[in-house]
Amino acid sequence: MEGWKVGRWVGRGTSAMMVILAIIPTVQLSAQDYRAQAIRILKTVPLIDGHNDIPDAIRERGGLDSVDLGVSQPKLMTDVPRLQAGHVGAQFWAAYVPVTTMDSGPHPAVYALEQIDLVYRLCSRYPTAMAMATTAAQVERNFAAGKISCLIGIEGGHAIENSLGALRMFSRLGTRYMTLTHWRSLDWATASTDTARRGLSPFGKQVVLEMNRLGMLVDLSHVNDQTMSDALHTSRAPVIFSHSSARALANHARNVPDSILKLVAANRGVVMVNFNPGFVSEAVRAWDDSVTARMARLRAAGADSATRADSLKAWEAAAPHATLAQVADHIEHIRQVAGIDCLGLGSDFDGITEVPVGLEDVSKFPDLIAELLRRGWTEADVKKVAGLNTLRVLREAERVAVEMRRTHR
């Protein structure tokens, strides 16, 4: 659709002032036009998503033989047809390790190995659509060949079981980032959900430096503010937040406060914005808290499980929702505080139970890019958010690793 705007031109003649009214055509694009522009852009740069939990979702459903991502999987947020429709160029698949493995069941390291194995097998099952990648150059090569890169990120530093040897072997298996903690603190790093104020221990700082030497990205999603700050002051390479949003807009401990965003700017890292409604919308976050409190009161009053379930159903009918526009607001806030070079996307699809309206699954990434274009972002800037910043961080980490290995083999 095109619109017309009446403009006034003022020209200076030699004898008199001439005022001319001119009709200046301005282009007013429709939502479909912005989406088409977004898709055109995503054909030139790989969109890189920092966090997708499909490996654990597949594991929970009985493994790869029970779930065929090659066909539509409406109960999941991810499948190959929708990854292709969403123009996803590279995906960090989460090798998520539950903190309960610290207490019982398979050892955390074994659980992580099994998740990594699942990513390799998932990727090799769809050879025409996907290919493994461990470097920025491989991501670019796969993209040129029309394939989605599969990258591995371990979620939870308990996976290394306090062993730098295990960390080094995870690196050799192609792991490209490790989230230092999950919901529970370790003795060397503190989780965002912990009330303790401590950050990285001396061993925790050693882990960060060893990750730098290996070229593994240090992921600060899930850690507390002190651990974020300690890691940013320790790391010699840019860090990432693989799936976190801005705390100034939604006051959740999993989000990144402005004071840390400023350190990320100095570090040249990236914050990959999470789509989890409770991290995106302050109303949803407050609502989630109030439901937890109301549930605790019901339990304390002796309400049985059927009564609690009925109450929850009634409350949920009036629950607020997050939107795609609010995700774009987080992107714009982080841009304002940390700069355009520190932005990325980290959906958390299939690791979240609710989704923002308009960002329901992996096919919707172009809609988010279209929203930024609609807000007046340049093509160069949306390319950075989509993937160029993350590619730059991968490459810088690779360069730092080469330098550090010169002196520390």
Ligand SMILES: [Zn+2]
């Ligand atoms: Zn997570």
